[in-house]
Amino acid sequence: MIARIAAAALVLPAFAVAEHARAQDVPGIEICTVEKTMERRTSCLQSNVDFLQKTIGKLTTDHQQKLDAANRQIANLQNAVAALQKLAADLQAAQGKLADDLKKKADAPAAKDAAPAAKEGTK
Secondary structure (H helix, E strand, O other), X not given: OHHHHHHHHHHHHHHHHHHHHHHOOOOOOOOHHHOOOHHXXXXXXXXXXXXXXXXXXXHHHHHHHHHHHHHHHHHHHHHHHXXXXXXXXXXXXXXXXXXXXXXXXXXXXXXXXXXXXXXXHHO
């Protein structure tokens, strides 16, 4: 019996808090045309204006943060592209130098072979 009373004493305040929370006004757009008096209608309209201004402020902040993050990502990608372009240019320069070196080595033995053949033809 005492346990039931204690359980009821714990549960009843929870229901009272839940009932109180449901009765609170939730911010949002209200239909102000149903208000009869001008003071209540004006108050309703001002509440709508305040809600919209707060919403616009939140959205502006959120979108600015997203734009800043996107701009940082773009800057990082541009740096990565510049580094890759430099690497590609360095590799192309090295490949060109290697091709020139191979061409010189190929021309050098041919020149040695050509010189003795000319001497043999003069004998």
